[in-house]
Amino acid sequence: MADSAEQTLPDFHNPPVVETFLSAQFETLEAMNAVHFGLSAQRVRGQFPQTQEHPALDPVIEPFDVKPQTRPESFSFLRACHSPSGCGS
Numbered sequence: 001m002a003d004s005a006e007q008t009l010p011d012f013h014n015p016p017v018v019e020t021f022l023s024a025q026f027e028t029l030e031a032m033n034a035v036h037f038g039l040s041a042q043r044v045r046g047q048f049p050q051t052q053e054h055p056a057l058d059p060v061i062e063p064f065d066v067k068p069q070t071r072p073e074s075f076s077f078l079r080a081c082h083s084p085s086g087c088g089s
Helices: 004-008 034-044
Strands: none
Touching: none
16 A cells, blocks of 8 residues: 555646755866867757856765865846747856
């Protein structure tokens, strides 16, 4: 018999992705530039026709051997573009 919580949850055949629960960061790729990104985008354009560009995230590293310190939250506002043909500046 299914758990009562499982019975009340919706069942999506193609669930929407609305949150991130895991983040991974890597060292900067010094030799990668805009041309490489363009070539990569060209290969997957058929599968992912819509794109969005956002500023790079600041590195966040969580050390587990030190006590966490509080710091003020930071916010930034981005202009969203939902046009299939792209948005100009």
